[in-house]
Amino acid sequence: QVQLVESGGGLAQAGGSLRLSCAASGRTFSSYSMGWFRQAPGKEREFVTAISWSGGSTYYADSVKGRFTISRDNAKNTVYLQMNSLKPEDTAVYYCAAKTGKLYYSGSYYDYWGQGTKVTVSS
Numbered sequence: 001q002v003q004l005v006e007s008g009g010g011l012a013q014a015g016g017s018l019r020l021s022c023a024a025s026g027r028t029f030s031s032y033s034m035g036w037f038r039q040a041p042g043k044e045r046e047f048v049t050a051i052s053w054s055g056g057s058t059y060y061a062d063s064v065k066g067r068f069t070i071s072r073d074n075a076k077n078t079v080y081l082q083m084n085s086l087k088p089e090d091t092a093v094y095y096c097a098a099k100t101g102k103l104y105y106s107g108s109y110y111d112y113w114g115q116g117t118k119v120t121v122s123s
Contacts, residue, residue, distance in 0.1 A: 002026045002098050002112040009117030020081040022096030030074040033103040036081045038092035050103035086121045
């Protein structure tokens with residue numbers, strides 16, 4: 001069982017930056033691939049990025065490639081999402097999620113989810 005708690009959301013201006021954190025409980029955090037997803041008002045949840053258990057592999061949605069960076073610190077049981085050059089269309093609730101095995105872009109494969117943190121980007 002893994003419990004995930006996101007933090008770091010808030011209000012940012014277009015072009016600005018935010019750093020999200022996702023703290024995980026449990027001693028097996030390092031065995032999970034981690035992902036970030038987001039859901040904008042009135043839209044379906046979408047994949048943002050994912051990272052393998054070791055941090056050696058990452059994958060990004062085209063919409064955030066070059067602007068967002070995922071990383072993890074297994075000693076701290078935490079995964080991060082550094083968001084730069086924010087755009088109004090990045091406004092959403094951001095969720096972190098955990099899955100066993102390889103990283104993947106589909107949320108259907110993730111076993112554990114946090115409650116989300118809201119990000120609002122003003123123009």
